[in-house]
Amino acid sequence: MSALVMRTRPLGLYFVMGMNGINALRGVTVRSLDDVKLGIKESEVVTAAATVLQRDVDEKDFGVTYDVKARTWTVSWKWSSGTGPPRLQNTVSEYRVPQAARQEYENELCQWIKDGWLVPYSKVVHGPVRGTIPLMAVVQRNKKKVSPVMDFRELNSYLDVHTADADVCAEKIREWRRRGQRESLLDLRKAYLQIHVHQSLWSYQTVVFRGMRYCLTRLGFGLNIAPLVLKKVLSTVLSWDERINSAASPYLDDILVDESVASAAEVENHLSRHGLICKPAERVHEGARVLGMRVWGERRCLFWKWDNNIADMPEKLTRRTVFSLCGQLTSHLPVCGWLRVAASYLKRRANAATTSWEDEVTDSKLRFMIEETLKQVKRSDPARGRWDVKGDENSLWVDASSLALGAVLEVNGDVIEDACWLRRDECSHINLAELDAVIKGLNLAIAWKMSKLTIMTDSRTVYYWVKDTLSKKARVKTKASSEMLIRRRLETLRAIVEEYGLSLDIRFVSSTENKVDALTRVPKRWLGPERVQLACGAAVAITEQDIAKIHVTSGHPDCGPSRYAIWRGIRRQDTASVTEQLESVFLERGAPKELLTDNATSFRSSLFGEFANRWGIAIRYRCAHVPSGNGISERCYRTVKTILARKGCSVAEVVYRYNVMPRGNDAASAPANQIFRYEVRLFGIDEVRQQNQSADDQHRYSVGDRVWIRHPSRRCDSRSLEGTVTRLVSPQNVEVDGMPRHVRDLRLVTSPLPTPGELSASEQPDVHPVEEDDALLIQVPGPARSSEDEGTIEEGADSPERPQLRRGSRERRPTQLCQYSDL
Structure with a gap:
């Protein structure tokens, strides 16, 4: 430290500070001659800087x-x-x-x-x-x-x-x-x-x-x-x-x-x-x-x-309340899953049902959709996920349907954001919509500032389009009606990749593995037409013939085919064999009004025309070389052949299984159940258990009772049989030693029968050889015959006065059974 010593005060001052000292003390503030402060507070420094900035x-x-x-x-x-x-x-x-x-x-x-x-x-x-x-x-x-x-x-x-x-x-x-x-x-x-x-x-x-x-x-x-x-x-x-x-x-x-x-x-x-x-x-x-x-x-x-409470169903539905409710359910949430497309569809439905924001929605089906959505959200809310986003394994899942486009952005296996866009009511091809989904999903990835991305799609066509566009390995080939629109979108995709310096890869996945599939679907019942309530339009006097005429003229509305199949084997593919089997079907089930056939020779013959005229049937031929004209028969033929090849059973069993096969889980939709008034039992599935007589029902017999069984000949000299009741089937049916017997042929045993040894020789009857072991209950003695009478009878056997037996001239043929097993 250095000092300067002087005889007098410099300039008459007691203290002199240089700039080095002022800088060390971070400045000096002079408010008046008596108010001098060395240094300033940090807040004042910041405030002063703020006023300057x-x-x-x-x-x-x-x-x-x-x-x-x-x-x-x-x-x-x-x-x-x-x-x-x-x-x-x-x-x-x-x-x-x-x-x-x-x-x-x-x-x-x-x-x-x-x-x-x-x-x-x-x-x-x-x-x-x-x-x-x-x-x-x-x-x-x-x-x-x-x-x-x-x-x-x-x-x-x-x-x-x-x-x-x-x-x-x-x-x-x-x-x-x-x-x-x-x-x-x-x-x-x-x-x-x-x-x-x-x-x-x-x-x-x-x-x-x-x-x-x-x-x-x-x-x-x-x-x-x-x-x-x-x-x-x-x-x-x-x-x-x-x-x-x-x-x-x-x-x-x-x-x-x-x-x-x-x-x-x-x-x-x-x-x-x-x-x-x-x-x-x-x-x-x-x-x-x-x-x-x-x-x-x-x-x-x-x-x-x-973190918001799920809103309740509004009492009065207007376009404003529907939009407000859907906004509360999705709003700015990054991940909503199926709820996003459901809310968008509800808003579109509300727009179609109203003309202004305050109009009341009278669509009962829309109210049902909203209630179903709220119940599902309360049961399992899809708006959730991981908050912090880090990693460079980025995947973009895209998909499209006739209803909406969807995209899901995934980082390291976690879905971080999803989006969907409802399609307009247009007829553009689904491949074009899949390509639009790729571009929209790419815009979503750019908003996250991603530079490396893998696109996942379940469309083979879009996969090859994008792959060829990015790699430039081959020229994109398409001859669709919207070819220029496709090429314009692919050029847009290429421009985005080049402008933002993206590193893109594309992979094909199956529809079942596509994570964005739920964002392009709504329940099928939402898209179906609303059930029309029956109402009386008018009361007029009309006959059944008039109703049938209107029904035929309008093309048989709501009368789809039953798909019930009847198959018959034919010896040859000629008119006689065909008409023979058709006539057997008509005699059994009645003749139809019209026959739809192909152009086979057996159906084009004059003999077949006479057969149709005799039964009063109109014949309609399908167009030549167009099997779809008789598509029901063609599909039945194909289905039966497929079942026959897979199961290896008889044709009759295959036709049976075809007729009892329902559509979906509705047993009433089976062809057989649409024809018959009773429900056809399924072979190998429906079982019938033996039902015994209830213990609460009163019965004249009990299991274990000894009973007499009347002889089948019902003659008074036929010996009754003895048995034991083994099962009560019904009040009229009882099993005795395993054989069903009617109760009118049974009597309880009160005393045992006398054995043959207990009877005297004169009381023992003559028994037919077949019934030698059966003892007669009642003995009927016959008249005594002498040896002379017997000789007379034997001599008279060859007498010419007695007519001889002869065989009838009528030819007897065995009965032929017409069943499926005879085919």
Whole structure:
């Protein structure tokens, strides 16, 4: 340290400091001769720098001024015509407020008056009233609070707003999801009300509350320039610190802070020093509500789901309520799955059913669709997924159907965003729609700033088109009617790839593996026609012949073929064999009115024509070399041949299985069940169990009873048989020793029969050799015959007077059975 010693004070001063000392002390402040301060506070340095960098903001539609001392921001809007209107025409001071929300609504307005946001109006101070803004209450179901809101629609008509630089919610969500996992969320406390309005404009936004007129001194929610003003103020304050600016990403009153760059406390302090007060910060990993979505940390990842309550079915359906409901279900959510295409289809259906926003929807089917959608969402909401996006394995799944186009963006196996677009009612080819889906999906990937991408499609045609376009290995070959449209889309695809420097690859996947298939479908029952209710149109006297005539003339509406098949084997393919089998079918089931045949020789002969005339049948021939003219018979023939080749059974069994085969799970749709009044049992499937006599039913016999069985000859001299009851089948049917017997042929055994040894020789009857083992119950003695009589009988046997037996001349033939087994 060096010092200079002098006899007298230099310049009469007690202390002299050089510039080195001033720089070391970070400056000096001289307010007066007696008020000198060495060094300045950091906040004053930042404030001074801010005043130098940018203190005022001047835009095309508004201007904002920052007061350094008061730390307030004041906005003044610019009229579209240069000057404001003399007076607004509105005279309504308040819209109807629900009684349940009245108390909280008034308490909030009283707090505004207490905080100085609403000041009593004075004509001397504020001048004449130039406008009255209506007040209304908005109930926020998610936050469970009531907020006073103003209707600025008339005032907005005098202001021009330039929204080219306005933030888009979907783009901001993509940016936030790319920032990583160390994130915190800041929310400005009553953000719009922290910005002052210039006093010269207070007279245009006056309100009437409890009979008194107040001037709104702050920026009101609902003014069309309010979001732009807030964005400009926030971006200006954050730009005053480079590190804070790189860490914070604002969207309206929400600010996402990347804590790997700067902490949330630093950003909060920086904003509070410049007149913007925030709520306490929320760490996203611990659970936070981010733009209507609940985000939380789990397994070293961040996940999200929809955080709003599912709305109930509106009592009165209008186009406005349907659109509002669908907006609540999907809105800005990045992933919605099947719900996205369902909501789009509901809005299209509401548009078709109404002509204005307030028209009531009378389509009962639309109400059913909405109810079904809400039930499914409550059961399993598809709006959920992973929040943080990182990785370079990017896949784009695309698909198209007659209803919609769809695209799903996937990163490292996680779906990060999906989208769908309903197709117009047009007849363009599905391949062209698949190509449109590729281009739209590519635009979605570019919005995420992806440079490496793999396209997944289930269309072979689009796969080869895109592959040849990207590789330039071969010229794209197409001769479709929309050839030029296809080539234009492929050139657009190539231009996008070259302009953005994309690295594209395309792969083919099956439809069952395509993850975007659900985004192009709605339930089939939604697309079907609505059931028409039967109603009496008129009561007239009409005969059955008139009804049949109208039915035939109109082409037999709603009378589809039964598909019942009858097959008959023929010896030869000639007219005689064909007519023989047809006649057997007609004799069994009746003749039809018309026969549809091909042009075979057997059907073209005169003999077949005579056969048809005899039965009164009209013959119709299909066109030559056009099998589809008799498609029902051709399909039946093909189906029977296929079943025969696979099962290896007889033709008769194949035809049986064809006739009992239903369409889907409806047994009534089987051909046999449409012809017969009874339901045909299925061979090998339907089983019938033996049903015994119920124990509750009274029966004259019991199992184990000994019974007499009447002889089948029913003669009085025939011996009855003895047996044991083994099963009760019905009140009339009883099984005795395994053989069914009628109860009228049975009698209970009361005493045992006498054995043959107990009978005397004179009492034993002559028994036929077949019945030698059967003992007669009743003995009938015959007349005694002598040996002389026997000799007379034997001699008379050869007497010429007795006629001899002869065989009949009629030829007896065995009965022929006509069954399927005879084919």
